[in-house]
Amino acid sequence: MILQSLVRYYEILAEDENSDIPRLGYSRTGVSYALNISKEGELLGVIPLKIPSGNGKKLVPQRIIVPEQEKKSVGIKSNFLCENSSYTLGIDNNGKPDRTKKCFEAFRELHNKILNNVECTEAKALLNFVNKWDVNNASSHIALKDYLEDLYTGANIVFRLDGVGDIHKNKTILKAWEEYKNNSEGSKKMWCLDCGEYANVARLHPNIKGVRGAQSVGAAIVSFNDRAYESYGREKEQGLNAPVSEYAAFAYTTVLNSMLSDNQHKQYLGDTTVVFWAESPQRYYQDFASMFIDPDELKDGDNSKFERDKGAVDEVKAIFEKISNGAVIGDYSSGFNKNVKFYILGLAPNAARLSIRFFTVNSFGDFIEKVSRHYEDLRMEKQFQDEQDLFSLWRLLNETVSPKSNDKSASPILAGAVLRAILTGSHYPAALFNSIMLRIRAEHSINHHKAAIIKAYLLRNSNKFKEVLTVSLNEQSNNRAYVLGRLFAVLEKAQQDASESKLNSTIKDRYFTSACATPASVFPILLRLSQHHISKSSKDGYGKANDKKMSKILDILDIEKNPFPAHLLLEEQGVFVLGYYHQKNALYKKNDEKEN
Incomplete structure (x- = not known):
């Protein structure tokens, strides 16, 4: 399937008079x-x-x-x-x-x-x-x-x-x-696995170059160099173990090398190099996909290092704007055929060979719909105005890596699983959610990206928390995990107001992980501390405001009838984090509005 798709794309480019793809017997190389x-x-x-x-x-x-x-x-x-x-x-x-x-x-x-x-x-x-x-x-x-x-x-x-x-x-x-x-000297003739014709078979396939982490001389997708990999009667015949005609071997390697040499139209996810193409010679599709997969590229505007088709730029911007505003995307422009087949291939280095991390085939319209849904799931209120509404997959995966780690690359298995979930519209891998929660416990920090990932994961993978998986604060929700997260944010604000933000460590540094996992063991302590914080900041007016917010939230919890839960399940801890993030954003947003 992969080789057939690449051969087909080679033939599409070879027929296009504006293409400079090499013909049989030639190759494009760096000189x-x-x-x-x-x-x-x-x-x-x-x-x-x-x-x-x-x-x-x-x-x-x-x-x-x-x-x-x-x-x-x-x-x-x-x-x-x-x-x-x-x-x-x-x-x-x-x-x-x-x-x-x-x-x-x-x-x-x-x-x-x-x-x-x-x-x-x-x-x-x-x-x-x-x-x-x-x-x-x-x-x-x-x-x-x-x-x-x-x-x-x-x-x-x-x-x-x-x-x-x-x-x-x-x-x-x-x-x-x-x-x-x-x-x-003629090659051996066999039935080609790609085209099904009886033709000369390539014993050795040309190397694939441009995959990050692979050998500089290139690596192979199809290769046999050990008896353990050989079929019966095919000793030391290498490519004859998987017969591909000389033409097909030339075509798929030529077009793949051409795409890999084009930095404008490839992406990196961890150790995986991603290329994509449509069954069309038009550059529009690759330009569109490149910007759609990596929204960060659009922030540079006219100063972008890559030249892009203007129609593709305008279309991507229009879709992103609708997603950011929560509007229905609706119909697309006439700049492309939404029914054209679209392919995405992920390649990773593996000694002298290449590993296929993933390969997806769908219509271009379906690609847009699936990726748009991913961005809609991620949509979350920002902490700071200068943050981007939408962020790229590599930035998402970067949140799963410790900032103190020497290796800043995300797990290649996780990267492939997340991209597959995005492109197929299926559930996000549990490893993504687990990794984010692990980073929050270790760093005691919840930024826009982490909150967005938690919301997207729960929205797509669970049916239990719909009411709190919102872009911003939902004050009407009585979900206990969400409300407890809100309460923690108010308690933290009360402490900061009392100390005028001059603390070496806050309750978030000391208690957040425990409050998130075992609320009953922590919140009684925090509520007693809060009375001291409120009385200390009452003269500035902050204490009374914080006390009022706490009272409203405690009324929702009704802890006399429903005591603090002893434990929260992992997904409930994610909801706790969202409650904390939403409430904290709401608190500081109101302060900013007062100052302005």
């Missing part, structure tokens, strides 16, 4: 330098090809379409027209000079084989270079002096004929490459 050579094959200079990165902070290799890159392991195998310094120049700093010379010899042999009978100036110039180049004195060549350090890092190199142009773009040379590729 750092071009060697400028004369017709006689003399090295005249080195031309830097690096370009500024997306944020403009550093230079990165320019991605160029070149003849398909070979998949390498420990053996020596040269690519055509584009290689690193070990092959193109016979120099590196690996400390294995004999092996490096063999790399150059493999490069020279391949180019002689393909270009020997090609009648064009560029081909003859390149053959002159590889046949005349002095490997023994290469590192001391004057033209390389300023670039050796970077060349030694494995930077890819192409060739340019002085005064003529790039050799890797010459049509006559590329035709010779295609003939060589077609006439090279």
Whole structure:
């Protein structure tokens, strides 16, 4: 299913005249330098090809379409027209000079084989270079002096004929490459698992590059290199254990590498790299999804580091505004087809291979509805005006990680489970709620994000607390856990007013966890303390106001008939937290309104 979807997307892009997706036999790879050579094959200079990165902070290799890159392991195998310094120049700093010379010899042999009978100036110039180049004195060549350090890092190199142009773009040379590729030793024919046709099967699939945490040379999705993984009769035949045609292997890896090289349209969740696409060549869908998954991107406005389709920006802003105001989203604009298929794929590193964390398929309209529902579930009154109404998934997951932890990444399993719940509209994982409650106990702090996550979890996973799962304070609710949370917020306010906020530790620091879990053991103590706090702040008028609020809440609790509960279940503790958060926000909001 995954490979078929990727092959289909490759074919959609290949048919689009505005797409620059490579065709069969070619690949797009990062190239750092071009060697400028004369017709006689003399090295005249080195031309830097690096370009500024997306944020403009550093230079990165320019991605160029070149003849398909070979998949390498420990053996020596040269690519055509584009290689690193070990092959193109016979120099590196690996400390294995004999092996490096063999790399150059493999490069020279391949180019002689393909270009020997090609009648064009560029081909003859390149053959002159590889046949005349002095490997023994290469590192001391004057033209390389300023670039050796970077060349030694494995930077890819192409060739340019002085005064003529790039050799890797010459049509006559590329035709010779295609003939060589077609006439090279044939692969074994089998039934392809992707297309169902009887075709040449790829023994090795091209590497996938751009997954964060994976090897820099790339990793494989389909690969067998141990007897334990092989089918009967398929010893040492690797890809033949899961037969995929050469065309399908090329197509899915090419389009996946293209998406992974596009920083504008991929997201990171913990150790998972997420890519998404629609069955359409339009960039609109990816722009829309990228902003929809990460609302933080919109806060930069016109200063965003990415260029976005204006229609997609306007549509996402309109939907977010409706969600923030609690309005019905309703119909969308005509900027997209809501019935087009939309895919989301999560990839994570795993040694020399890649793990599929998740893969979802649905209509684009359903994707919008499911993610919109997630944001609606999260909607919560903010603590501060400068906070965003909606926040991204990575920010949500960040709330599950201790700020003191050396590893700031959320659990990859949790990240995948949460995203799956969002995209399918199913229950949030219990681990999300448990992690948030654990952080609250440890930090004694409830911010906008944590409160929103608790509300969303209980709203979607439980039918017992609907009346208190609101955006702001519900003073009419008599849910005991919620009202106890409200009471704790008022008791804390009374203490702060009495001490003029000059305390080293508050009742929240000392008692919040116990009050949340075992109210009967804590609230009698807090109520006795509150009388001292109220009397101390009465002269400022705060004491009387706090006493009045406490009395109203105690009337709802009616503790003479219904004593404080000995224990609260975990979900009830979440409701307690919401009551505390809502009441505290209401208290300080009123103070701010008075000051204004």
